[in-house]
Amino acid sequence: MFLPVSREEMTRRGWAELDVIFVSGDAYIDHPTFGAPLLARWLESHGFRVGIIAQPDWHSKDAFMVLGRPKLFFAVSAGAMDSMVAHYTPARKLRHDDAYTPGNRHGARPNRATIVYTSRLKEAYKDVPVVIGGIEASLRRFAHYDFWEDAVRRSILVDSKADLLIYGMAERALLEVAVRMRNGERLTQIMDVRGTCRIAKPDHHPESATDREPDALLEIPSFEDAAADRQRFADAFRLAYAEQNPWVGRAVVQRHGGRLLVCYPPALPLSGPEMDALYALPFEKNPHPSYTEAIPAWSQIRSSITSHRGCYGGCAFCAITMHQGKQIQSRSQESIVAEAAALGRQHWFGGSISDVGGPTANMYGTGCGAPDGGRGCRRESCLYPSACRHLAVDDRRALSLLKAVRGVSGVRHCTVSSGVRYDLLERQPGYFRELVGYHVGGLLKVAPEHLADHVAALMRKPGRKRFEDFLHRFREESALAGKRQHIIPYLMSGHPGCTLEDMLELALALKKLGLKVEQVQDFTPTPGTLSSCMYHTGIDPLRGTRISVPKSDREKRLQKSLLLCHLPAERPYVREALELLGKKELLGELTGLRAAPFVRGDSPGGPVRLHGKGKRKAR
Ligand code: SF4
DSSP states (O other): OOOOOSHHHHHHHTOSSOSEEEEESSOOEESTTSHHHHHHHHHHHTTOOEEEEESOOTTSSGGGGTTOOOSSEEEEEOOSSOHHHHHBOTTSOBOSBOTTSGGGBSOSSOTTHHHHHHHHHHHHOTTSOEEEEHHHHHHTSSSEEETTTTEEEOOHHHHHTOSEEEOSSOHHHHHHHHHHHHTTOOGGGOOOOTTEEEEEOTTOOGGGGSSSOGGGEEEEOOHHHHHHOHHHHHHHHHHHHTTOOTTTOOEEEEEETTEEEEEOOOOOOOOHHHHHHHHTSOOOOEEOTTOOSOOHHHHHHTTEEEOEEOOOSOOTTOSHHHHTOSSOEEOOHHHHHHHHHHHHTSTTOOSEEOEEESSSGGGTTOEEOSTTTTTTOOOSOSSSSSOOTTEEOOOHHHHHHHHHHHTSTTOOEEOOOSOBOHHHHTTOHHHHHHIIIIISTTEEEEEEEOOSHHHHHHHTOOOHHHHHHHHHHHHHHHHHTTOOOEEEEEEEESOTTOOHHHHHHHHHHHHHHTOOOSOEEEOOOOTTOHHHHHHHHSEETTTTEEOOOOOSHHHHHHHHHHHTTTSGGGHHHHHHHHHHHTOGGGHHHHHSSOOOOOOTTSSSSOOOOOOGGGGGGOO
């Protein structure tokens, strides 16, 4: 049975009142991939009565009152994506679609949904606590750079006026808060829960805000300092970033005016049995029956299986480090095989599992092999700048898993469409062979992101040589398996530290390797990432070095065009980029056209000012 979304559905369950009501910016799809249903089912399994208000009309408070007043609190999330990322392109243009909404329609949630939803709830029920969470709240928990305002904003906990923020994967924190409130504690008395942030009163000394020892607190530069001074912003980021290990991380305090944001250490990771129990909850594995239109996000994931969470790669532009953490939390093979078998029983299942993976597919079953299990570790990545000697990447579990899923009755194909780390595959020969032999489906997604080594280093990626070695082996293994298969390289333009010259180097390297790119991600400084800090400050906060940052739309457009140089529509931009670099002779090599003299006005848009190394070449 679906969780109730209306009074009628509450009545059908015999519930007059709910304990916790989830408010989400996504449509209600009862599947563990989506945060609100996952957490709602988790609380339900611990005896709480929960309901869901999905994509409420935020123009008045009425839609927030359809399930009545909850006994404990409202739990608010913007949805699976930050609402600003969901609504705008990297060029800050409004998107016209939304994959998490029936009919793929834009406009079912507001900009800054967490803040708007909280405000409506406070209008509706002034005295009911509101707990915010999900990716939007999690990544905006400290003072952060907001690309859409081009300004540093306060913690979203301050701006939303919510009562508590839960960051990261929320099962433990949410359950502890709910249980303690059920046992009679008021939310304002709950001051010490891992994975949460709260606001302390102006006269409240931070050391009394936690039951931890005083030396377990770290104060970072205040919102006001970080907003006024880029170096102070970079310092605040570096200090908070270093406290992500749940075992040694300290509570972090950041002043906002007279108030104190207190961010407790991250929640401890879930064990394998806990992960299994979570994914065995009675999900309907379908969108709520009230929807009459298709939801694209559902079509994408309905035949996929999550095998684990967490990623220890530490890529600079990725939110996983600050949200899921770097500890890999893997489900057991039995649990995943049971899910595959259940998929096989769905009437719509055609025999193909579209993915068995997580943030990085080949991290399943791997992790820290240090004697203390990484409890004392302060490295932000287990793979960068080189693989840690303690990293245990044994591929036997992952290999056995793929074979087992392939053998499930009713499963004809099982592809791995989550990205893989190719620098790990070097050390996972069995998994590599299995992947190439049975699970690629003709195309394997990998994310070198850049092949100019200094840019790859800023991204915390392995660089050109590792990628070339991998590509060589992939082609060899595919030939051995008798298959014609290809790589889809995910690449990024416009990253901090990347010049037009670097993009030319990348384009020429791809040509040499015989790779064509269909899609290029133009870097977007999403809240809370290392790369966004570089974008805003021009500083690599972990190394303390200054870097140049491409910021103008025009320069970013030219960077992108060099990767898409084989497309006719890009040729005017490619020509302009080459002219700026003084490399007109490369036009033929990149586009297949004869070099032609540059005519100003030939490309759409005016002249461009370059930053960094490319500037030397500009006219
Ligand atoms: S000790 Fe090494 S493998 Fe373990 S968490 Fe730290 S970096 Fe990763």
